[in-house]
Amino acid sequence: TAGITQAPTSQILAAGRSMTLRCTQDMRHNAMYWYRQDLGLGLRLIHYSNTAGTTGKGEVPDGYSVSRANTDDFPLTLASAVPSQTSVYFCASSDGTGGSGANVLTFGAGSRLTVL
Amino acid sequence: GQNIDQPTEMTATEGAIVQINCTYQTSGFNGLFWYQQHAGEAPTFLSYNVLDGLEEKGRFSSFLSRSKGYSYLLLKELQMKDSASYLCAVRDSNYQLIWGAGTKLIIKP
Numbered sequence: 636t637a638g639i640t641q642a643p644t645s646q647i648l649a650a651g652r653s654m655t656l657r658c659t660q661d662m663r664h665n666a667m668y669w670y671r672q673d674l675g676l677g678l679r680l681i682h683y684s685n686t687a688g689t690t691g692k693g694e695v696p697d698g699y700s701v702s703r704a705n706t707d708d709f710p711l712t713l714a715s716a717v718p719s720q721t722s723v724y725f726c727a728s729s730d731g732t733g734g735s736g737a738n739v740l741t742f743g744a745g746s747r748l749t750v751l
Numbered sequence: 752g753q754n755i756d757q758p759t760e761m762t763a764t765e766g767a768i769v770q771i772n773c774t775y776q777t778s779g780f781n782g783l784f785w786y787q788q789h790a791g792e793a794p795t796f797l798s799y800n801v802l803d804g805l806e807e808k809g810r811f812s813s814f815l816s817r818s819k820g821y822s823y824l825l826l827k828e829l830q831m832k833d834s835a836s837y838l839c840a841v842r843d844s845n846y847q848l849i850w851g852a853g854t855k856l857i858i859k860p
Contacts, residue, residue, distance in 0.1 A: 675759075675852055676852055677755060677838070677840075677849070677850030677851050677852045677853070678794075678838070678840075678848075678850040679850070680847070680848070693847075725793060725794070737782065737784075737799040737801075738842075739784075739796045739799070740786075740794075740796065740848075741796075742793035742794050742795070743793060744792065744793050745791075745792075745793055
């Protein structure tokens with residue numbers, strides 16, 4: 636089934652450790668996004684990439700980094716995890732970057748990260 | 752600042768109709784989205800409004816009034832599987848999506 640694959644599904648991580656959340660899409664979408672979802676808050680954009688080779692900062696980028704070496708993969712790295720990064724992380728993609736079309740997002744199943 | 756408001760939780764009865772409201776204050780407007788998210792799952796796209804009026808898609812309809820900064824999602828003939836959170840999102844003048852916290856809809860038999 637075409638879509639977005641995220642790994643791991645869940646992870647418990649000690650504070651100070653590094654972690655990379657993986658995201659792969661097979662829809663050949665140009666744009667990819669990383670969001671975090673916390674109880675009582677809307678989805679918040681961490682980083683995005685409009686096309687392979689480019690990345691940009693979202694609303695809450697501090698403590699996170701991304702790379703976009705090719706169209707399909709968009710990993711999110713936490714260099715030194717802190718408890719406030721405990722959250723559910725969603726990777727998403729779209730075939731455009733805005734404009735006049737709907738530019739609908741397709742989401743992965745999410746990665747639940749707990750930082751102790 | 753930018754803000755999306757929607758009720759935290761609503762309860763409705765199977766077979767009935769429910770309206771979930773969303774009000775927004777954003778820097779510009781380039782479309783409003785509704786997504787459905789079942790517990791523990793990914794959000795999935797329901798509807799998109801960019802012009803005023805009603806968009807109907809089966810049992811689900813979405814309404815937009817840009818002058819009032821207001822939208823609603825109307826769900827008819829409710830089924831138990833409609834129990835989920837419904838997320839309202841607005842695309843601002845920078846084409847960034849601003850998300851509401853979501854409305855948890857509980858369907859009772």
